[in-house]
Amino acid sequence: MSALRFSDTISAALADGILVVTIDNAPVNAISADVRSGLMAALEHAEKEGAVAGIVLTGAGNNFIGGADIKEFGKPLVPPHLPDVISRIESSPKPVVAAINGAALGGGLEVALACHRRLAAPTAKLGLPEVKLGIVPGAGGTQRLPRLTGIAAAIDMIANGRIVSAAEALKLGIVDGVTKGELIAEAIADAKMTNAVSLRRTGSLTVPPEATDAIDKAASDASRKARGQRAPSEAVRLVRLAATVSLSEGLAEERRTFIALRDSEEAAALRHVFFAERAAGKVEGLETVAPRKIETIGIVGTGLMGSGIAVSALNGGYRVIGVEQSAEVAEKGRERITALLDKAVQSGRLDAAGREDRLGRLTVTADMQQLVQADLIIEAVFDDLTVKTELFQCLDSIVRAEAILATNTSYLDPDVVAAATQRPERVVGLHFFSPANIMRLLEVVNCKQTAPDVLATAIALAKRLGKLPIVSGVTEGFIGNRIFSAYRREAEYMVEDGASPQEIDAALEAYGFPMGPFAVFDMAGLEIAWARRKRQAATRDPAERYVVIADRLCEAGRFGQKTGRGWYAYPDGKRTDDPEVTAMIEAARAEKAIVPKSFTPEEIVSRLLKAMVDEGEALLSEGIAARASDIDLVMINGYGFPASKGGPMFAAGRR
Numbered sequence: 001m002s003a004l005r006f007s008d009t010i011s012a013a014l015a016d017g018i019l020v021v022t023i024d025n026a027p028v029n030a031i032s033a034d035v036r037s038g039l040m041a042a043l044e045h046a047e048k049e050g051a052v053a054g055i056v057l058t059g060a061g062n063n064f065i066g067g068a069d070i071k072e073f074g075k076p077l078v079p080p081h082l083p084d085v086i087s088r089i090e091s092s093p094k095p096v097v098a099a100i101n102g103a104a105l106g107g108g109l110e111v112a113l114a115c116h117r118r119l120a121a122p123t124a125k126l127g128l129p130e131v132k133l134g135i136v137p138g139a140g141g142t143q144r145l146p147r148l149t150g151i152a153a154a155i156d157m158i159a160n161g162r163i164v165s166a167a168e169a170l171k172l173g174i175v176d177g178v179t180k181g182e183l184i185a186e187a188i189a190d191a192k193m194t195n196a197v198s199l200r201r202t203g204s205l206t207v208p209p210e211a212t213d214a215i216d217k218a219a220s221d222a223s224r225k226a227r228g229q230r231a232p233s234e235a236v237r238l239v240r241l242a243a244t245v246s247l248s249e250g251l252a253e254e255r256r257t258f259i260a261l262r263d264s265e266e267a268a269a270l271r272h273v274f275f276a277e278r279a280a281g282k283v284e285g286l287e288t289v290a291p292r293k294i295e296t297i298g299i300v301g302t303g304l305m306g307s308g309i310a311v312s313a314l315n316g317g318y319r320v321i322g323v324e325q326s327a328e329v330a331e332k333g334r335e336r337i338t339a340l341l342d343k344a345v346q347s348g349r350l351d352a353a354g355r356e357d358r359l360g361r362l363t364v365t366a367d368m369q370q371l372v373q374a375d376l377i378i379e380a381v382f383d384d385l386t387v388k389t390e391l392f393q394c395l396d397s398i399v400r401a402e403a404i405l406a407t408n409t410s411y412l413d414p415d416v417v418a419a420a421t422q423r424p425e426r427v428v429g430l431h432f433f434s435p436a437n438i439m440r441l442l443e444v445v446n447c448k449q450t451a452p453d454v455l456a457t458a459i460a461l462a463k464r465l466g467k468l469p470i471v472s473g474v475t476e477g478f479i480g481n482r483i484f485s486a487y488r489r490e491a492e493y494m495v496e497d498g499a500s501p502q503e504i505d506a507a508l509e510a511y512g513f514p515m516g517p518f519a520v521f522d523m524a525g526l527e528i529a530w531a532r533r534k535r536q537a538a539t540r541d542p543a544e545r546y547v548v549i550a551d552r553l554c555e556a557g558r559f560g561q562k563t564g565r566g567w568y569a570y571p572d573g574k575r576t577d578d579p580e581v582t583a584m585i586e587a588a589r590a591e592k593a594i595v596p597k598s599f600t601p602e603e604i605v606s607r608l609l610k611a612m613v614d615e616g617e618a619l620l621s622e623g624i625a626a627r628a629s630d631i632d633l634v635m636i637n638g639y640g641f642p643a644s645k646g647g648p649m650f651a652a653g654r655r
């Protein structure tokens with residue numbers, strides 16, 4: 001094999017008459033301008049060179065190609081363009097075989113789809129996740145995928161950005177084989193037997209009439225999940241085109257749509273979210289700190305929160321020891337965890353073998369001493385400072401000296417909990433969101449004395465649990481609840497100033513929140529915040545503006561949906577305005593002689609956004625949050641802020 005180089009990122013070697021072209025653009029082999037020009041040069045070389053009978057295209061490292069280079073988006077397009085590279089692959093007179101060694105995503109799968117054959121390693125994953133970036137595939141994905149899978153399956157994958165395994169890709173017809181042995185050797189053998197010309201698919205796709213229902217269902221499922229975003233419905237429209245127009249017409253329409261969406265605000269926001277997620281969990285100073293090895297996790301308290309955390313830990317492959325106060329309560333905890341696993345099986349997220357495997361790693365006991373086996377213990381007991389500090393003092397004498405203690409509190413001061421132990425440097429906060437087995441956000445609280453390796457371990461653990469870790473300093477409510485409190489306060493000020501709860505909710509829902517703030521308060525229940533306000537009453541600054549309406553609702557027994565009444569009434573479970581609430585609001589305004597004014601939806605959104613951003617700026621200046629994009633991720637993943645707006649800090653900067 002003699003090595004050839006076509007650009008900084010594209011090299012090749014001739015093996016048995018086949019040119020094996022390798023894309024090496026760490027970390028994910030994204031298709032940059034250098035990759036595109038190198039591929040063009042390699043294809044040209046292969047076409048001209050008599051000794052080359054075919055081409056195998058593969059990626060260096062663990063990925064085939066992670067997509068177009070997202071860092072180039074928002075900048076002028078540099079030729080050669082990806083569709084031109086892809087069309088050159090497709091029209092190559094010599095067969096091109098994709099040897100898909102790892103992730104083939106977005107433009108990466110589009111390159112593979114244009115090849116004449118596709119072989120995948122068993123660990124490969126394939127997909128067109130462009131909608132998650134607010135765009136549609138822009139290099140043939142919406143036209144070439146349905147020509148392999150049919151329209152319905154292509155809509156399902158593209159409009160939902162669903163990524164599939166090599167095995168599923170084989171079933172769907174996306175790949176021609178999943179290799180058992182050496183991928184490159186098999187691809188070379190395949191290339192030698194392939195006739196490029198006979199494998200071109202350029203006409204429109206014939207759709208059997210019986211496929212119509214499945215197509216309509218895939219399209220309506222996708223639009224239901226799209227939450228007002230444009231890209232999924234555009235993806236559906238483009239995929240459907242494959243049945244009515246030629247490949248070249250479909251490609252032209254796809255490219256026009258891709259370019260229009262790529263330059264949209266929605267795409268800019270979702271790109272921000274993509275890079276924000278990659279930056280999250282990176283802490284200055286921790287780059288060289290190795291996380292500790294964690295195999296067994298202890299969870300004290302297996303109620304609603306603890307059982308969700310247990311399922312999350314089991315999903316992450318850990319051994320779990322749940323501890324309860326009595327054998328009877330431990331049995332209830334075990335049942336709760338089993339029920340969550342059963343639910344996952346029913347919904348298809350888990351198979352029977354996965355359930356058995358998880359239950360095999362679970363112990364729930366009333367014997368606290370068993371925690372001596374745990375490398376990390378998470379407490380998920382009642383959110384009360386005395387309860388938590390007493391528990392930590394007790395754990396101190398049971399667990400191994402090097403074990404990490406984590407507190408799952410939403411509002412209490414974890415520094416106080418840490419100070420109650422002999423090992424404050426081994427204490428960290430892990431603020432899970434409910435339901436803990438589903439919600440992706442995990443605030444990792446860096447306490448005053450948390451040791452760097454303990455923080456690094458908590459971040460690594462969060463990632464293994466499939467969570468999005470955001471590091472927060474210690475403050476009342478950490479990042480999320482502090483901003484949410486500011487949002488809540490401002491929403492209540494606005495009600496006092498003249499907006500109705502329903503006007504505020506409608507404005508926020510039109511902006512993209514699944515639910516406005518008052519509907520959320522009613523869903524979560526009003527009594528916990530009421531109890532906190534009563535606790536804080538003695539220390540509250542009397543000069544600070546205070547809105548009494550929520551207190552009055554609670555005094556009237558209106559605790560939200562659970563009591564059938566809160567900010568709204570819920571006859572037959574349906575959210576409805578209640579004249580009794582309107583009267584309470586009017587009375588509160590009258591007491592302060594406030595003349596109500598009217599608000600446009602735009603004013604409502606601006607005021608709430610400003611309240612969130614002001615609090616976000618305060619968190620940054622206090623050093624509680626490391627970066628504005630962390631705040632955006634917390635609000636998107638924990639509080640329903642629309643991802644398509646990029647989070648409050650990003651959105652405010654675009655206004």
Ligand code: 3HC
Pocket residue numbers: 027028030063065066067068069070071082103105106107108110129130133136137138139141275278279
């Ligand atoms: N372009 C530029 N940079 C990318 C990238 C891309 N397509 N994909 C990943 N990166 C960068 C990340 O920002 C990160 O950078 P950092 O180290 O500086 O933070 C680094 O690569 C590693 O990324 P991950 O942490 O995500 O690595 P993993 O190993 O966990 O995952 C992956 C690898 C599965 C490929 C994942 O990175 C991924 O899902 N990437 C995006 C896939 C995607 O959305 N592709 C579509 C792009 S749009 C497109 O192709 C348009 C086309 O239709 C024309």
